[in-house]
Amino acid sequence: MIPSQMLKGILSGCVLAVISQRETYGYEISQKLGEYGLGSVSEGTIYPLLLRLEKSGFISALYRESASGPMRKYYSLTPAGRLELEGFISSYGELSRAVERLLNEMEAVK
Amino acid sequence: MIPSQMLKGILSGCVLAVISQRETYGYEISQKLGEYGLGSVSEGTIYPLLLRLEKSGFISALYRESASGPMRKYYSLTPAGRLELEGFISSYGELSRAVERLLNEMEAVK
C-alpha cells in the first residue's frame, strides 16, 4: 500500500500524464490510476484535484453525454498544462535519482 | 528544483535511511540530504520531523558535545525504526514502479 502522504505532489503530475494520452474524465482517470498501481484514488481526491488543475489553467473541460449514467466532464491538456507536465517529469526524475542514490548507498553500508 | 509537496511522505523515509547508515544529528542530516540532491531541507523541516520520528519511537536521541558550536543531538534507529524504513523502501518501490509505467506509456503515445 502506498501511503497517502507519499502521493502528494506526485498525483497531480500523474493525472496530467493520463490526460496527455487522450481526452478523458474524472471517473475514468480514477480507475486508470488504480490500474497503474497507484492505489485506488478516491473521488474525494480526484475531483478537487481536477478542479484545481482547471482553475490553474493546466486543463480545460467539456461536458459530453454518456450512454450509461450522467454527463461526463472531459478534460484535455492546455499548452500551459503540457509545460507543467514537462516540469513534473523533470522534477520527478530529479527526486527519483536522489532517492535512488540514497537507498543504494544505504544498501552498500548494510 | 523539487517542489516541496513532492517531498511529503518521502522525506521521513529518507531521513531514516540516512540515520541507518550511522548515528548522526539534525544539522548534518540536512546537509547530507542536500548532497544527495533532495534540495536544501530547511531547519524548520528537519527538526520537527526528527521530533516526530522520535516521538513515534523510530529513532532515539543522545546529546553529545561538539568541538565547534553547541551540543549536538545524535540520533540512531530503533528496531521499530528499522521496520519502518523497510516499509518505506517497499512503498517507495511500489510508487516508483507505478509512476515509471505511467510515464513510459505516455512516452509511447507521444
Added chain:
DNA sequence: GTGCCTATCTTGCATTACAATGTACACGCT
C-alpha cells in the same frame, strides 16, 4: 564587539489526500 558558522527549537501557514456525504442518471430485477 561584530559578524559568521554551527546547532537546535517553536510558531504559524499553505498545500493536499481522503473519508463522508449528497446529488443525479441509466439499467435490471422483482
Added chain:
DNA sequence: AGCGTGTACATTGTAATGCAAGATAGGCAC
C-alpha cells in the same frame, strides 16, 4: 412502481507535513 447497482460529479471537514521566520546559544576570526 420500487429498489439496488454502477456510473458520474461535487462539497465539506480533517489530518499530515514541508517550510519560512524567528528565537536561542556556543565558538571563532577580524
